[in-house]
Amino acid sequence: MDATFTIRVNGNEHRLTTDPDRPLLDVLREDLHLNGTHYGCGAGDCGACSVLVDGKRIFSCSTAINEVAEVAGTEAAGQSITTIEGLSNGAKLHPVQQAFLDEGAFQCGYCTPGMIVAATALLKEKPSPSDAEIIEGMNGNICRCCGYARMISAIRRAAEQNGGAK
Ligand code: FES
Ligand code: FES
Structure with missing residues (x-):
């Protein structure tokens, strides 16, 4: 049975009525x-659908809306969701977006939003990660073009620009 939710995305509140089990994606x-935010595997294996929920990366393909939105008539509090569209500050790109651009860290670009979201969460948790920590932190994201080396450089660059350096 459908329910009515308030969902907070990129600083805006949206009210909608839908199936509570519907994927956030x-x-x-x-x-x-x-x-x-892209659909890749639909099973939590590729990271293309990554978004931030209260600053932590989740897979939106395998997260139901009732896990993150406020449900009308209940005490359930909604969480704050940030998608790739919400990372930039107007025309100013987020430092991780800028670093991916500067390093040319994409080929077809399909995985890129999920990679940038995951890297943003990683750098929030570890502002100065080693390469090994970058590789481990980005383990949930797959690039079918195999552009991993440039992505690691981009994440390192973003970390350095944020004041962390390794
Ligand atoms: S589409 Fe969500 S993890 Fe692959
Ligand atoms: S750049 Fe093509 S899938 Fe990653």
Whole structure:
């Protein structure tokens, strides 16, 4: 049975009525038209659908809306969701976005939003990661173009620009 939710995405509140078990990814793409978050495997294995929930990376393909949104008529508190569209500050790119651009850390670009979101969460948790920590932290994200070396450089660059250096 459908329920009514309030969902907070990129600083905006949206109210919608939908199936509580619907994947967050579908709500973002189909209802809110935030198409930067991509569908890859649909099973929590590729990271293309990564978004931030209260600053932590989650897979939106395998997270139901009722896990992150406020449900009307209940005490359940909604969480703050950030998608790739919410990372930049107006025309100013987020430092991780800028670093990916500067390092040319993408080929087809399909995985890139998920990679940038995951890297943002990683750097929040570990502002100055070693290469090994970058590799481990990005383990949930797959790039079918295998552009990993440049991504590691980009994440290192973003860390250095944030004041961390390794
Ligand atoms: S689409 Fe969500 S992890 Fe692959
Ligand atoms: S750049 Fe093509 S999938 Fe990663």
